[in-house]
Amino acid sequence: MRSAWVVVLALVAGLVAPVPAMAVVRSPGECATSLECTAAEIDRMTVAQRLEFLRLVQSGPAAGLGAPDRWRNIEGVLAFFHDHGLGTPGTWISHVDAAILEGIERGVALALGRSTDGYGNPGSARWAAYLSRLHRGELTVRNEHDRAWSEAEQASTEHGVAMAEQLHGLRPTAVERRFFLFSEFYRWSLRNRPVVLDLLLIYGALLNPVLILRRVPFVDWLTDVRESTPSRKGSEMAYAYAQLDPVNGAFSTVDLLFAYIPELFEEFQATR
Structure with missing residues (x-):
C-alpha cells in the first residue's frame, strides 16, 4: 500500500513540477526588429x-543609418x-x-x-x-x-x-574550402582595388582584350556591395571551379583571377 502511495505522489509531483521552457524561436522579423538574435x-x-x-x-x-542596401x-x-x-x-x-x-x-x-x-x-x-x-x-x-x-x-x-x-x-569539405578561398579573394579585392586594377591591366589581354579598356567600370560593378547579381553569379562560378581538384589542392591569386574574371566580365558586358 505504501509503495502505491509513493507512485501516486510521484505522479502528482510530476504534474505540478515546472516544465523546462523550450527555446524561443524568433522569426526573421522579430530578429530584425530587436537586433538581439x-x-x-x-x-x-x-x-x-x-x-x-x-x-x-x-x-x-x-x-536609418543610410544603409538600406549595403x-x-x-x-x-x-x-x-x-x-x-x-x-x-x-x-x-x-x-x-x-x-x-x-x-x-x-x-x-x-x-x-x-x-x-x-x-x-x-x-x-x-x-x-x-x-x-x-x-x-x-x-x-x-x-x-x-x-x-x-x-x-x-x-x-x-x-x-x-x-x-x-x-x-x-x-569544411575540400570543395567548401576552395569555395571559401573565392570569397576571401572577393574581400581581398575590396581592400586592394588598385592592385586588382593593375592585375587586370597586366593579364587582361590574356582574359579578354576589351577588359583592359573597361576594367574600371567592371571592377566597380563586381565589387559593388549594393548589387546582388555579381555575388550570386560569382558564387555559381566559384562553386563550379571549387569542385575541380587543383594541383597541390590550392589556388594562387592569378589562378583565381583567371578562373573568376572571364565569365563575370561577360555577365558585366551583357548588363551594361
Missing part, C-alpha cells in the same frame, strides 16, 4: 529565413546557397554565415546606440564604425568605403570560422 539562433534559421532577416535589417533599422552582395550569396541546398543549420557553412549576419545585426544595434554588447563578435564593432562613418558621410571615396566594408565582414567571417571549427568541431 545570436549566431546560434541565426544558425537555426533556414537560408530563406536568413535572406528575409537580412533584407528586413536593411529596410528597417539600417535604413549588404545586397550577401543577399546574392544567400540566394546561391538556397538554390544549391547549402548552408543548412548546423553545418560549417551555416555557422560561418550565422556569424557574418550576427556581426551585421549587432553592428547596426551598436551604431544606433541600442546596446554596447557585440556578442563577442569582433565584426560587430567594425560594422558599427563603418555604419557610423557612412551615416556621417565620410565614406564617399570608393576605396575607403570598400576597405571599411571588407574589414568588417572579414572580422565576422574569421570569427565564424573559429566558432565552426573550434567550438563546434566542424571542418
Whole structure:
C-alpha cells in the first residue's frame, strides 16, 4: 500500500513540477526588429529565413543609418546557397554565415546606440564604425568605403570560422574550402582595388582584350556591395571551379583571377 502511495505522489509531483521552457524561436522579423538574435539562433534559421532577416535589417533599422542596401552582395550569396541546398543549420557553412549576419545585426544595434554588447563578435564593432562613418558621410571615396566594408565582414567571417571549427568541431569539405578561398579573394579585392586594377591591366589581354579598356567600370560593378547579381553569379562560378581538384589542392591569386574574371566580365558586358 505504501509503495502505491509513493507512485501516486510521484505522479502528482510530476504534474505540478515546472516544465523546462523550450527555446524561443524568433522569426526573421522579430530578429530584425530587436537586433538581439545570436549566431546560434541565426544558425537555426533556414537560408530563406536568413535572406528575409537580412533584407528586413536593411529596410528597417539600417535604413536609418543610410544603409538600406549595403549588404545586397550577401543577399546574392544567400540566394546561391538556397538554390544549391547549402548552408543548412548546423553545418560549417551555416555557422560561418550565422556569424557574418550576427556581426551585421549587432553592428547596426551598436551604431544606433541600442546596446554596447557585440556578442563577442569582433565584426560587430567594425560594422558599427563603418555604419557610423557612412551615416556621417565620410565614406564617399570608393576605396575607403570598400576597405571599411571588407574589414568588417572579414572580422565576422574569421570569427565564424573559429566558432565552426573550434567550438563546434566542424571542418569544411575540400570543395567548401576552395569555395571559401573565392570569397576571401572577393574581400581581398575590396581592400586592394588598385592592385586588382593593375592585375587586370597586366593579364587582361590574356582574359579578354576589351577588359583592359573597361576594367574600371567592371571592377566597380563586381565589387559593388549594393548589387546582388555579381555575388550570386560569382558564387555559381566559384562553386563550379571549387569542385575541380587543383594541383597541390590550392589556388594562387592569378589562378583565381583567371578562373573568376572571364565569365563575370561577360555577365558585366551583357548588363551594361
